[in-house]
Amino acid sequence: MSTIAETASRDRTRRRMRVDGWRWAGRIFLAFMLLYTAVPMIWMLITSIKSGFAATQFPPQWWPDEPTLASYQKLLDPQNSVGQDFLRFFWNSLFVSTVTTILSVIVAVPAAYAFSRFSFPGRNFLFFAVLLRNMFPAVIFLVPLFILMRVLGLMNTHGSLILTYLTFGLPLAIWLLKGFYDNIPVQLEQAARIDGATRFQAFILIVMPLSTPGIIATAIYSFIGAWNEYIYAYTFLSKNEQLTLPVGIQRFFSENTTDFPGLMAASFMMSVPVVVLFLVLQRYFVRALTEGAVKH
């Protein structure tokens, strides 16, 4: 009789141990992921405050003997040719990414709203076409888009990049926002329209404020996509004064020497806007990504 109780309790312990085992595996996995993402960032930061000599020493200095901000000063100094280049690339990236973001929100908001609220001929087909683009890797479109841009006379302009980034960013932006609008009860707009608003006012005064998290998420997504993009920027632009950061940073590699601290300092500064943007707005981003998934 006692054996039954014993078996039962042993079963319970075993079950608890199994659950604990999974939980620990999860923790270890997360810790590993943290190291995997954080260590390169930390190493980048440490290298950026080393001198050129210290950066290439072996065995490496885990913490530089003489930390220096010289690389940062050089990059941010408009008098210096390196600084001039870096600031120009930074500005170019900022310009391209910001314009992409603004245009993408301006187009995605009404498009997503239309997909969510109106039924019009070809609605499903169009929505599928929007998603279809996402089935192919971006590189596939490199040559066609190159030819297209040349025909359009957009070679060596920032416009070519903005157009390309919109092509790639908009489908997901529209899809993301549509999920958001789907979750806003249509009765809210109806109530507003009965309360005296026009259809447009109902959208601006009631729907827009409610979809702010979605719009912010869309904006972050577009901005990061444009900010990080390399291959198209590398292909479409050839003039030095037009380059964006991901391409421009390559300048730090040269035939004989590579300025590793400079490269790392530039990389670090390049990641700052993205990280800041993400930290400030991450709760909206998470909300936006989960909101569409859960039915209320």
Add this chain to the structure above:
Amino acid sequence: MAHVVLKDLVKTYGTFKAVNDVSLTVNDGEFVALVGPSGCGKTTTLNLVAGLTPITSGDIVIGDRVVNDLDPKDRDIAMVFQNYALYPQKSVYKNLAFPLQMRKLPKDEIDKKVKEAARVLDMTELLERKPRELSGGQQQRVALGRALVRDPAVFLMDEPLSNLDAKLRVQMRSEIKRFHQDLKATIIYVTHDQLEAVTMADRMAVMNGGYLQQYDSPSQVFAHPVNMFVASFIGSPAMSLIPLEASTANGNTVLTSAEGWSLQLSPRNVQKVARATTKKVVLGARHSTIKLHKSAIPGAIPAKAYTVEPTGDVTFVQAFLSGAIVNISVPPNIAVAPDEQIWLEFDQERIHLFDGETEMALKAN
């Protein structure tokens, strides 16, 4: 306040007819319930009146204006939604003020009206809260407040009580009724709950399949349903509908069942049966008009009790007759056991007779 006229109203979606030739008049200050099962077109009809859905054909008149092509905002209506549709980002005060702001009223007047509405609905202390911080009943009250703050010509209500729990629903039901009596408001109220319609409305429009079935006062609809649908939809438990066949022998018309028994008819009911298009006649009887006997008496139909449901002040007995469920209510002091042999006596004055083919009520001359 104003009257509302719907004339030959039609709404089609592709080939699907959601609303078919609905015509009815709502008098100034009248409370009309649109009632029917889900998908019967009652909410679509309300949306047509509101202007949220464009009409396919017909006319809608509010007051003395034809409003067919007017935007909802220009129809001088207010609407209460099933999910309340309170603006989640706005406080109660701002929810109530919104319709007034949209009409560009001066600030102090808005303030006065909002506070007055809050006082009437007893929610002055809730004004600064957000909708999500309110209980269901309070949200419902805010939705009502937002409708009445503007003093519209017509109130449209789309199942405003169905998201509330049973107890609150009964309470809000009498509050809305009181609200109607005090304001003398014209109200069109959509519900699938026949009890709400019967208890609140001056007149009720019973709809099914996009068609208006019957439009009359609740007592008339209850006493004289025009067809089998209305008969079975209004009243709870539902009216029992027993399919029978009319037969005449020696100049004497009776209704016979496939089970072998037959029912004698009063002269008036014989007249009705004579008007049926075929021999098929459906006998309708409400639970309270059927007498249950525990021993055979002349004219009573033998049956077997199937289920017995005591509710406290009345006990409902179900039995099968001619394959149809029959509901009978008996006083709680009469004990009936399942499978017990019982005899059912129909009250000739209060039974309903329907044409088995057209499902329409049969009328005497």
